[in-house]
Amino acid sequence: MNKYVFALLCCLFLGTVHAGAENKSEQELKKAKFEGAQFVKLKNGYRVWTKRVGHGPIKILTLHGGPGCSHEYLECLELFFPKDKFQIIYYDQLGSYYSDQPDDVSLWTLERFCEEVEEVRVALGLEDFYLFGQSWGSLLAIEYSLKYQQHLKGLILSNIMGSLDSYVEYLNSLRAKLPQDVQNRMKAYEEKGDFLNPEYEKIMFEEVYTRHLCRLQPWPEPLVRTFAHMNPKPYQIIQGPNEFVITGNIKNWNRWDDLHKITVPTLVICGRHDTMNPADSIRMGTLLPNATVKICENGSHLAMYDDQENYFKAVLEFFTTHQ
Numbered sequence: 001m002n003k004y005v006f007a008l009l010c011c012l013f014l015g016t017v018h019a020g021a022e023n024k025s026e027q028e029l030k031k032a033k034f035e036g037a038q039f040v041k042l043k044n045g046y047r048v049w050t051k052r053v054g055h056g057p058i059k060i061l062t063l064h065g066g067p068g069c070s071h072e073y074l075e076c077l078e079l080f081f082p083k084d085k086f087q088i089i090y091y092d093q094l095g096s097y098y099s100d101q102p103d104d105v106s107l108w109t110l111e112r113f114c115e116e117v118e119e120v121r122v123a124l125g126l127e128d129f130y131l132f133g134q135s136w137g138s139l140l141a142i143e144y145s146l147k148y149q150q151h152l153k154g155l156i157l158s159n160i161m162g163s164l165d166s167y168v169e170y171l172n173s174l175r176a177k178l179p180q181d182v183q184n185r186m187k188a189y190e191e192k193g194d195f196l197n198p199e200y201e202k203i204m205f206e207e208v209y210t211r212h213l214c215r216l217q218p219w220p221e222p223l224v225r226t227f228a229h230m231n232p233k234p235y236q237i238i239q240g241p242n243e244f245v246i247t248g249n250i251k252n253w254n255r256w257d258d259l260h261k262i263t264v265p266t267l268v269i270c271g272r273h274d275t276m277n278p279a280d281s282i283r284m285g286t287l288l289p290n291a292t293v294k295i296c297e298n299g300s301h302l303a304m305y306d307d308q309e310n311y312f313k314a315v316l317e318f319f320t321t322h323q
Contacts, residue, residue, distance in 0.1 A: 033098055040123040042094065042116060044107070049098035050091045050124060054083035058319060059129040061089045061121065063137030064226075065159075067113065067234035070097040073226040074134070076304055080312040086319075089129075091120055097229035108237040110250055114143045127151055130319070134158040135301065136239075142255055145262045154322045155266040156315065159301050161280040162287075163254035168246055170277035174212060175244060182207050186244075195241035204242060212275045214302040223305065243275060259287040265322040266291045269314055271299030271307060292318060 039047045060081070064071050071090040081088055092099040094107065094116060117140065121129075130153055133141030138160035145155055161167050175183060182203060189200035214223060240247040266288050270281045278295045285293035294314035299307030 030098070037098075038124070040120050042119050046094055046100040046102055048092060048094050048100070048116065048120060049096075050089060050120065053078055053088045053090065054081065054086045056081075056083065056085035056087055058085055058323065059087045059089065059126060060132050061117075061124075061126060061129055062091060063117065063131065063133040063140050064091075064093065064096070065135030065137050066096065066230065067093060067108065067136050067238050068095055068231040069136075070226050070229050072097075072229065073220075073223045073302070074304075075222045076220070076308070077132075080316065089124065089126075095231050095234040097231070101231055103233075105233070105237055108234045108249075110140070110143060110238065110253070113140055114147065117144045118148055121148075121151060128153045130154045130156065132156045132158070133160070134304070135160065139250070139253065142259075142262070145264065146255070146258055149262060149264050152264045154318070155262065155264050156318065157266060157268045157284070159270050159274055159276050159303070160268075160284075161276045162256040162259060162284055164246055164251055165254065166256075166277060166280050167275075170280070171244055171275060174208075174275070178207055190245060195245065208243065212273055212300050215273060215298075215300050215306040220305050223302065256283075256287065259284060260289060263289050265318075267294065267315065267318040268292070269294045269296065269303070269311065271296045271301060271303035273298075273300040274303070275301045292321075 033049075033051070037049055037051045039049055041047050060077075062071060062074050062077070064074055070092050074088075074090065077088050093113060095101050129151070131141050131144065133139070133156065135158070138157040141155060141157060142160070145152060149155075161170070175186075178186075186200065186203055189195065189197055189203075194200060210217070214220075218224075236248065238248045238250050240251070268281045268284045268288070268291055270276050270278055272278055272295055281293055281295065285291040292314075294310070296303035296307035296310045296314075299311060303311045
């Protein structure tokens with residue numbers, strides 16, 4: 001999503017805010033987030049933001065979506081993970097709102113992000129922990145697990161598939177179900193490369209995001225805040241202009257043949273109305289040697305919000321089984 005969608009979201013769900021009050025609110029928000037935070041200095045000299053919530057023995061490192069989103073939409077985890085049993089470790093990847101946001105485009109590669117996760121793990125002294133990925137964060141979690149799973153106790157892959165080809169194929173099938181006039185309007189903008197046109201973004205939001213990203217109306221405030229803080233540059237370079245147009249440097253990503261190498265206990269979870277094919281989640285469950293699969297029947301790409309009861313029931317059962 002870009003600045004036009006951010007503006008639309010703010011108008012729809014947050015209302016119009018006086019500029020001075022908005023700036024003050026942002027300053028207060030950052031101050032609150034920085035209190036108790038631990039910044040990890042990476043080998044490249046930049047810093048990433050992390051923060052622990054809870055003091056329990058079960059440690060969970062979170063990998064948010066995007067790339068370029070923030071941890072903020074994952075705040076709903078706190079409602080379901082008791083602080084005396086869990087430690088939720090939030091982490092904003094490089095380029096995200098609370099971390100450094102460099103302009104160096106060479107930084108936006110899957111390989112570098114994977115090594116960044118390992119640098120964060122080492123800096124925080126994590127061993128025998130759970131890695132929780134959502135969307136892009138799950139793709140990153142797969143890459144990390146293939147290289148560093150000896151440090152993991154378990155893995156949660158939320159809303160992901162095994163290859164970008166599978167992703168594109170399924171998205172095209174969802175697109176084909178849209179009204180023909182909507183498809184025609186989208187195609188007209190895409191053929192001109194006019195992805196930043198406010199009308200195109202309005203179509204994407206009204207016809208795609210509200211059906212397959214989050215089905216709640218209005219959207220939850222942490223989710224709106226996340227998109228308002230999104231840095232589009234990493235997303236555009238790694239994935240592309242939007243969900244339907246995949247031109248970034250992970251366009252050929254495919255791990256179907258490697259999933260059998262991930263042997264730690266794994267939960268694969270998605271929504272029935274997801275942008276990811278539920279059939280792909282089932283297929284992943286057959287390839288991962290120690291996997292459980294859950295399809296949230298009322299959920300979309302953010303089933304943690306629009307099918308919250310089923311989503312967190314499955315997640316908590318996973319932790320109970322694999323403590």
